[in-house]
Amino acid sequence: MSVVVKASHVYKVFGKRPNEVIKRLEEGADRKDLTKLGTAAVIDASFEVEEGEIFVVMGLSGSGKSTLIRTLNGLWAPSGGSVEVLGTDISKADSSTLRKVRGKHVSMVFQHFALLPHRTVRENAAYSLEVQGVPKAERMEKAEEWLKTVGLEGWGDKYPQQLSGGMQQRVGLARALAAETDILLMDEAFSALDPLIRREMQEQLVELQSKLNKTIIFITHDLNEAMFLGDRIAVMRDGRIVQIGTSEEILTQPADDYIAEFVQDVDRTRVLTAASIMRETEATISIEAGPRLAMKTLEDNNSSGLLVLDENRRVVGLVSDRNVVKAAREGQHTITDIVEKTNLFTVSPETPISELFAPSSTAKVPLTVVDENRRLLGIVPRVALLNSMADPGPATGEIPPVREESEPVLESPSAAEADSENGAAFTDEQAAPATAEAATADGLVADGDKNQGTDAATGGTADVEGGKH
Amino acid sequence: MDFMNPRLPLGDWVNDFLTWFTSAFQWLLDFINLVLGGLYDILYLVFSSPVYLIMIVILAAIAFFAAGWKVAVFTLIGFYFVRALDQWDNTMSTLALVIVAVLVALIIAIPLGILAAKVSWVSTAVKPILDFMQSMPALAYLVPAILMFGIGQTPGAIATIIFALPPGVRLTELAIRQVNTEVVEAGQAFGASPGHILSKIQIPLAMPTIMAGINQVIMLALSMVVLAGMVGSGGLGGAVVGGISALDVPLAVEAGLAVVVVAIFLDRVTAALGKKTPIERAHKAAAA
Numbered sequence: 001m002s003v004v005v006k007a008s009h010v011y012k013v014f015g016k017r018p019n020e021v022i023k024r025l026e027e028g029a030d031r032k033d034l035t036k037l038g039t040a041a042v043i044d045a046s047f048e049v050e051e052g053e054i055f056v057v058m059g060l061s062g063s064g065k066s067t068l069i070r071t072l073n074g075l076w077a078p079s080g081g082s083v084e085v086l087g088t089d090i091s092k093a094d095s096s097t098l099r100k101v102r103g104k105h106v107s108m109v110f111q112h113f114a115l116l117p118h119r120t121v122r123e124n125a126a127y128s129l130e131v132q133g134v135p136k137a138e139r140m141e142k143a144e145e146w147l148k149t150v151g152l153e154g155w156g157d158k159y160p161q162q163l164s165g166g167m168q169q170r171v172g173l174a175r176a177l178a179a180e181t182d183i184l185l186m187d188e189a190f191s192a193l194d195p196l197i198r199r200e201m202q203e204q205l206v207e208l209q210s211k212l213n214k215t216i217i218f219i220t221h222d223l224n225e226a227m228f229l230g231d232r233i234a235v236m237r238d239g240r241i242v243q244i245g246t247s248e249e250i251l252t253q254p255a256d257d258y259i260a261e262f263v264q265d266v267d268r269t270r271v272l273t274a275a276s277i278m279r280e281t282e283a284t285i286s287i288e289a290g291p292r293l294a295m296k297t298l299e300d301n302n303s304s305g306l307l308v309l310d311e312n313r314r315v316v317g318l319v320s321d322r323n324v325v326k327a328a329r330e331g332q333h334t335i336t337d338i339v340e341k342t343n344l345f346t347v348s349p350e351t352p353i354s355e356l357f358a359p360s361s362t363a364k365v366p367l368t369v370v371d372e373n374r375r376l377l378g379i380v381p382r383v384a385l386l387n388s389m390a391d392p393g394p395a396t397g398e399i400p401p402v403r404e405e406s407e408p409v410l411e412s413p414s415a416a417e418a419d420s421e422n423g424a425a426f427t428d429e430q431a432a433p434a435t436a437e438a439a440t441a442d443g444l445v446a447d448g449d450k451n452q453g454t455d456a457a458t459g460g461t462a463d464v465e466g467g468k469h
Numbered sequence: 470m471d472f473m474n475p476r477l478p479l480g481d482w483v484n485d486f487l488t489w490f491t492s493a494f495q496w497l498l499d500f501i502n503l504v505l506g507g508l509y510d511i512l513y514l515v516f517s518s519p520v521y522l523i524m525i526v527i528l529a530a531i532a533f534f535a536a537g538w539k540v541a542v543f544t545l546i547g548f549y550f551v552r553a554l555d556q557w558d559n560t561m562s563t564l565a566l567v568i569v570a571v572l573v574a575l576i577i578a579i580p581l582g583i584l585a586a587k588v589s590w591v592s593t594a595v596k597p598i599l600d601f602m603q604s605m606p607a608l609a610y611l612v613p614a615i616l617m618f619g620i621g622q623t624p625g626a627i628a629t630i631i632f633a634l635p636p637g638v639r640l641t642e643l644a645i646r647q648v649n650t651e652v653v654e655a656g657q658a659f660g661a662s663p664g665h666i667l668s669k670i671q672i673p674l675a676m677p678t679i680m681a682g683i684n685q686v687i688m689l690a691l692s693m694v695v696l697a698g699m700v701g702s703g704g705l706g707g708a709v710v711g712g713i714s715a716l717d718v719p720l721a722v723e724a725g726l727a728v729v730v731v732a733i734f735l736d737r738v739t740a741a742l743g744k745k746t747p748i749e750r751a752h753k754a755a756a757a
Binding site for chain 1: 655
């Protein structure tokens with residue numbers, strides 16, 4: 001992976017005395033106190049974008065994100081710091097170099113599409129090629145191909161105004177893609193579209209990206225969009241980048257209260273994946289082992305069932321404690337005959353947890369996370385799935401506060417139930433002695449959850465506190 | 470100078486300046502005289518040489534292709550009516566003078582408007598000059614024009630140009646500034662040069678407003694021809710002025726009506742041309 005865009009300490013100040021403003025900001029002044037000298041739109045922004053990555057810059061309006069993206073193709077010259085695109089420092093480049101960089105390396109998609117209204121859709125898609133001096137017949141042909149790619153075949157002779165918003169933005173996308181640049185800047189590209197179309201466009205972008213492998217820098221104010229598209233996300237506030245990280249990092253380790261508050265409303269189930277909530281498990285047994293060893297492993301793990309693996313740690317099936325005991329009593333030498341292959345539900349680590357709920361609710365055993373070779377990576381017990389939905393950090397949390405002990409809390413019985421079911425997962429009929437202790441001792445539940453598990457079992461209100469740790 | 474009863478001899482200074490200017494830049498004035506007078510002579514020759522019926526058909530054809538059959542029919546009837554009023558030669562003379570004045574005014578106004586839209590100090594500098602040109606009574610600068618160019622078509626053309634030019638500059642500047650900045654930015658973002666952006670994005674998108682400016686220039690130019698008649702430019706203006714001085718009501722009315730016919734013709738044709746720009750065509754396609 002190589003770095004294609006590198007911003008180092010970029011400042012952009014509008015006003016008469018930008019250098020003075022930068023100096024004062026470096027000394028620690030607040031930008032609000034400097035409004036007489038100039039407006040600092042971007043303050044000390046540093047980041048690197050790697051080849052093939054979707055890098056999202058997220059922030060509310062006025063956070064400086066649109067200004068920042070315009071320094072990346074030189075539409076704004078930074079007031080301080082430098083921007084390197086594919087090794088060229090464009091912050092100091094002359095206008096002809098800049099034009100070359102824009103034509104060959106960096107194209108852009110705009111919030112309000114910015115199509116030429118007096119030209120047909122095809123001519124618009126061909127615009128980037130026209131600027132580069134590609135002969136007419138050739139550029140029209142290429143434009144038509146790109147229109148096809150974005151799903152606008154047959155619309156080439158229409159004018160932009162005859163198309164819906166979503167379709168107009170597809171033209172904008174085709175125009176940018178036709179330039180065949182390595183880098184694509186997308187400035188709030190889907191923000192002007194209505195939600196359904198927006199989702200469709202996001203999905204199309206992800207699909208296109210998997211084919212074209214561009215480096216995309218995407219600006220948005222919509223956190224859900226940022227989390228859905230972004231390999232990494234830079235969160236901007238008041239001109240500064242406050243956190244850069246993957247969507248999971250931002251969701252689970254927000255850098256400050258502002259971000260924590262921000263991520264509150266995110267649909268976690270779209271962002272978090274099986275990999276992020278799966279647990280390690282010791283409750284496994286080799287397919288070649290005998291029932292005696294299986295019994296010992298069951299005892300060691302206080303478990304009621306074991307995952308059966310082959311010599312490459314590939315998941316073969318599972319064995320239940322009843323069958324192990326039975327096999328031992330009957331004097332069998334291996335467990336091969338008692339391996340159950342049904343009831344096992346495997347998922348890949350990239351599966352978003354939104355897709356785990358349905359199988360988890362019906363499966364009798366925890367979901368098994370395997371890699372592409374079916375090798376065991378971990379398991380997702382139901383409690384982990386439920387726990388992932390709880391908010392991180394003290395600033396968030398929508399769990400109702402504890403009032404009086406007499407007041408019934410609705411969540412707790414179901415949570416306790418979930419825990420106990422989980423503990424008893426491997427036994428089909430013997431669900432009776434399912435206590436929270438069984439769940440924790442199971443070895444399937446990580447440390448952090450032990451408290452919650454016990455709390456859940458001991459009392460309803462305690463569970464609420466557990467959730468607020 | 471008496472402070473309480475001030476008298477600034479500004480007029481004398483201007484007069485002195487003009488006298489000096491006329492003698493120092495005689496070559497320039499001669500050149501302007503040659504160009505404007507020459508252009509007028511050529512156009513008048515072209516317009517007045519053919520039999521009037523052929524000329525009417527040509528004008529009607531222009532009206533038909535620009536604005537459709539209704540305006541073409543008006544043109545046929547209107548100009549035949551003008552001939553019937555015995556104002557044909559005067560009308561052709563006025564048409565030639567208006568076209569010369571408008572051409573020169575646009576050659577100055579449109580580039581100046583574009584420049585004003587791009588360079589803010591040009592805009593700041595041009596504005597008061599335009600105000601001056603529009604609000605100064607036209608008669609007041611007819612006199613210096615006669616001083617510099619003598620009696621004839623040229624001072625009339627100059628006065629017309631000065632009077633008609635401001636809306637051309639103003640509307641061009643406004644038109645270019647009104648072009649959606651994101652679209653201009655898109656041009657820049659794909660590496661287009663400023664010239665490419667101007668010719669392929671800004672001017673096409675500004676065209677409807679620029680055309681409105683051109684229309685205004687033509688109408689103002691026509692309104693000046695009567696004044697131009699006072700400095701010996703002849704044409705319909707000369708006829709009206711002659712009518713006034715001799716209290717010749719029939720002549721004044723006939724010449725005045727001919728001005729109206731020419732005005733409607735020019736207005737409808739140029740307004741229709743404004744609807745033939747690519748952007749208007751796109752709007753029409755979208756509305757259909």
